Amino acid sequence: MKIAIVGGGPGGLYFAALMKQLDPSHQITLWERNAASDTFGFGVVFSDETLGGIGNADPVVADYMSRRFARWSDIDIHFKEQMTTVGGQGFAAMSRKELLQLLQRRTLELGVDVRFSTMAPPVEDLASGYDLVLAADGVNSQIRAKYADTFKPSLDVRGNKYMWLGTDKVFEAFKFFVKETQWGVMQIHGYPYSDEGSTFIAEMSPEVWHAAGFDETANDVFAPGVSDEKAVAKIRDIFAEELAGHQVLTNNSKWLNFTTVRNENWRNDNIVLLGDAAHTAHFSIGSGTKLAMEDALALAACLHEHASVDAALSAYEAERRPVVESTQRAAQASLEWFENIGQYKDQDPAQFCFNLLTRSRRITYDNLKLRDPDFAHHVDANFAASQGLDQVAPAMFQPYQIGSLELKNRIVVSPMDMYSAVDGVPGNFHLVHLGSKAMGGAGLVMTEMVCVSAEGRITPGCSGLYTDAQGDSWAEIVDFVHTQSTAKIGAQIGHSGRKGSTKLMWEGIDEPLAEGNWSVTGPSAVPYGPASQVPREITRSEMDEVREQFVAAARRADVAGFDLLEVHAAHGYLLSSFLSPLANQRTDEYGGNLENRLRYPLEVFDAVRAEWPTHKPLTVRISATDWCERGNTADDAVEIARAFVTHGAAGIDVSTGQVAKEEKPAYGRSYQTPFADRIRQEVAAPAGAAVIAVGAISSYDDVNSILLAGRADLVALGRTHLYDPQWTLHAAAEQDFKGDSAAWALPFQAGNRKPPSARTDAVRPRLSLLKEPETDSTPVHVRWTPSKAAEEVLARRN
Numbered sequence: 001m002k003i004a005i006v007g008g009g010p011g012g013l014y015f016a017a018l019m020k021q022l023d024p025s026h027q028i029t030l031w032e033r034n035a036a037s038d039t040f041g042f043g044v045v046f047s048d049e050t051l052g053g054i055g056n057a058d059p060v061v062a063d064y065m066s067r068r069f070a071r072w073s074d075i076d077i078h079f080k081e082q083m084t085t086v087g088g089q090g091f092a093a094m095s096r097k098e099l100l101q102l103l104q105r106r107t108l109e110l111g112v113d114v115r116f117s118t119m120a121p122p123v124e125d126l127a128s129g130y131d132l133v134l135a136a137d138g139v140n141s142q143i144r145a146k147y148a149d150t151f152k153p154s155l156d157v158r159g160n161k162y163m164w165l166g167t168d169k170v171f172e173a174f175k176f177f178v179k180e181t182q183w184g185v186m187q188i189h190g191y192p193y194s195d196e197g198s199t200f201i202a203e204m205s206p207e208v209w210h211a212a213g214f215d216e217t218a219n220d221v222f223a224p225g226v227s228d229e230k231a232v233a234k235i236r237d238i239f240a241e242e243l244a245g246h247q248v249l250t251n252n253s254k255w256l257n258f259t260t261v262r263n264e265n266w267r268n269d270n271i272v273l274l275g276d277a278a279h280t281a282h283f284s285i286g287s288g289t290k291l292a293m294e295d296a297l298a299l300a301a302c303l304h305e306h307a308s309v310d311a312a313l314s315a316y317e318a319e320r321r322p323v324v325e326s327t328q329r330a331a332q333a334s335l336e337w338f339e340n341i342g343q344y345k346d347q348d349p350a351q352f353c354f355n356l357l358t359r360s361r362r363i364t365y366d367n368l369k370l371r372d373p374d375f376a377h378h379v380d381a382n383f384a385a386s387q388g389l390d391q392v393a394p395a396m397f398q399p400y401q402i403g404s405l406e407l408k409n410r411i412v413v414s415p416m417d418m419y420s421a422v423d424g425v426p427g428n429f430h431l432v433h434l435g436s437k438a439m440g441g442a443g444l445v446m447t448e449m450v451c452v453s454a455e456g457r458i459t460p461g462c463s464g465l466y467t468d469a470q471g472d473s474w475a476e477i478v479d480f481v482h483t484q485s486t487a488k489i490g491a492q493i494g495h496s497g498r499k500g501s502t503k504l505m506w507e508g509i510d511e512p513l514a515e516g517n518w519s520v521t522g523p524s525a526v527p528y529g530p531a532s533q534v535p536r537e538i539t540r541s542e543m544d545e546v547r548e549q550f551v552a553a554a555r556r557a558d559v560a561g562f563d564l565l566e567v568h569a570a571h572g573y574l575l576s577s578f579l580s581p582l583a584n585q586r587t588d589e590y591g592g593n594l595e596n597r598l599r600y601p602l603e604v605f606d607a608v609r610a611e612w613p614t615h616k617p618l619t620v621r622i623s624a625t626d627w628c629e630r631g632n633t634a635d636d637a638v639e640i641a642r643a644f645v646t647h648g649a650a651g652i653d654v655s656t657g658q659v660a661k662e663e664k665p666a667y668g669r670s671y672q673t674p675f676a677d678r679i680r681q682e683v684a685a686p687a688g689a690a691v692i693a694v695g696a697i698s699s700y701d702d703v704n705s706i707l708l709a710g711r712a713d714l715v716a717l718g719r720t721h722l723y724d725p726q727w728t729l730h731a732a733a734e735q736d737f738k739g740d741s742a743a744w745a746l747p748f749q750a751g752n753r754k755p756p757s758a759r760t761d762a763v764r765p766r767l768s769l770l771k772e773p774e775t776d777s778t779p780v781h782v783r784w785t786p787s788k789a790a791e792e793v794l795a796r797r798n
Helices: 010-022 048-057 059-068 095-111 123-129 142-146 205-211 229-238 290-305 309-339 349-357 364-373 373-386 428-439 466-484 539-558 573-578 594-611 633-647 673-687 702-708 720-724 725-732 747-749 790-798
Strands: 002-008 029-031 042-047 071-072 076-079 082-086 092-095 113-116 132-135 153-167 173-180 183-191 199-202 254-262 272-273 399-402 405-407 412-413 444-451 490-493 565-568 618-622 651-655 690-694 712-718
Touching: 002 010, 002 123, 010 029, 010 095, 010 290, 010 539, 029 618, 042 048, 042 095, 042 183, 042 290, 048 059, 048 153, 048 290, 059 092, 059 095, 076 349, 082 349, 082 490, 092 095, 092 183, 095 113, 123 132, 123 142, 132 142, 142 272, 153 205, 153 229, 153 309, 173 349, 183 205, 199 205, 205 539, 254 309, 272 309, 309 673, 349 364, 349 373, 364 702, 373 702, 412 428, 428 444, 428 466, 444 466, 444 565, 466 490, 466 539, 490 539, 539 565, 539 594, 565 573, 565 594, 573 594, 573 618, 594 633, 618 633, 633 651, 633 673, 651 673, 673 702, 702 712, 712 720, 720 725
Parallel strands: 002 029, 002 132, 029 113, 076 173, 132 272, 412 444, 412 712, 444 490, 490 565, 565 618, 618 651, 651 690, 690 712
Antiparallel strands: 042 092, 071 092, 076 082, 153 199, 153 254, 173 183, 183 199, 399 405
């Protein structure tokens, strides 16, 4: 093959070396506009997984890298003048300059034509004259920009300010310095990369950056390679204690805003993107160098395995895209956590450290328990103490009080529409459905949205609380839950609004009824989707009527014996559509700004609160974002939650979306939890209200992690309980927990242990004459310590 490479970073160089090893006859030319000696940055970090791949692909490169690595396993988190150390992680880092020098030498010895300080020819000439053009020209890729119509890039410029620095202080571990300054919270991400120095990245929110006066040089233009010395001097002063007399090192160091790069397509005919040109992941979770070298390995392998460039590039993108997208999801969660780090400044050090470590959702409680059992036990004990509890137990099995209602544990069966009522009356199906979930161990079982009127139903199969017959049937279900389990049961009441009069879910979700349909209302005559019925704009008299229907439903819920009531103001139903500017286009006092859009939902909530007994908690479910342009955002959700809490809500059940058909949710594991987290930190916790997290949470490990980090007080699971009605009890068994908060019904107690299998039933004989000594080859805490020679060099330098 004849291959052109634009960009002489680690990704481009490594790809060239790998291709030459696969076939020395490949003609490879690499252009790099900077000089060979121009190196920006300090250290790069690799995972053991990536290092294994490098070792398999190029033992020469891997051997040299391994001899130059700084290795350690500890993370030190400095917060509130305390240092907490967590071990068992496993890191390897080296100097970026040394890595580039190694790869440069490797490509030259393999016969690659490397042209430093040289601009590449026009990419269209390369595309016509070469079999393959590799665009490894970085985050500001000119090739990507030229073919933007094909690559369809998305460049998400984040708000936080950061500066890449170094220090001659050699850290012994990964360091997070989280410092409360007079201007706000600032943080340092630091790690050693050699015997002589460490990476030292300063980061802060734009508000803190402005308040600290770092904007003094905002309009200055710095030549390539020139650093912002005024800002560096200020950082040196602010973190003087952390530096302990050591120097801050610069290398083209200036304030930056991280840009998350995504591309809809990674190739344009025979031109393909690699590394930062194709994708970026925030520095708080991983190295762009790591991803670029993984890209290079995969691309070289695909080219070797496939007969044509076209097939190889398709295979490369298909193989790498899921890996990159997974990394980017974790990186997005991590960068957003650091963007909002100020909201956690009042957490106690143990919870803060756990919160920081689990921020990306890739590390969980169980991960940490395996890596550093002592730290995990400390977190458990701290959580129990913070709740005023004597027993140390898995967080999900710690009791919780919402309002004056005592829950035995923190698991909620989320409201799930079953579409199985007849004329709004729940029957035996609902008894078995909710009864089984209550007997399955959950602390609180929630009904589906129980509709306040026949016209307020979503489908003909939705249940209601608008007749006495419906109330009587619900009373039987409530009685079963109370007599056959120790769970509590709550009712969620709502009105479908413009999303009503539709088919049963399995007949066509959100599709209008063909027969027997009824007219629907909304705040404005705006349909939910293109095929939806156009709602009639609700009148003031109808608003009064609906409000009283909510009140009547609350009254019947109390008579039926429900322990808790939730007002449904989410998912695009009537109250939710008043809250959203996408559905509410009124020009009266109920439309326009958020205060006006809140007016009617609060009016309904207040009326329900006045009817509902004061000793029983009243909660509200909200959609914390519409996932649409011009829709409600997380900022709006904070104010919506604040309004409901101010009006007496004992808890906020935080969901998202389903407000507009054109929504684009960022799906992923626990993807809605960050919204619950923010509402809890800014609104609910200070007011003593509960926050319920919900959405793609399916493992007890994730539940425990959410609770221990302080992101929510309760966790609601829906589909998980459909898969396994006894999920909570099974989670207790998996964690070897026994107690009142995970008690089995007496007739079922014989099944409270996991049944034996072929694996557990086999008892192995002794087959060794001499017993092998038990050794732990992997210590929990490993620190990076410079060699004696390096210490002497540093001493002379200082």
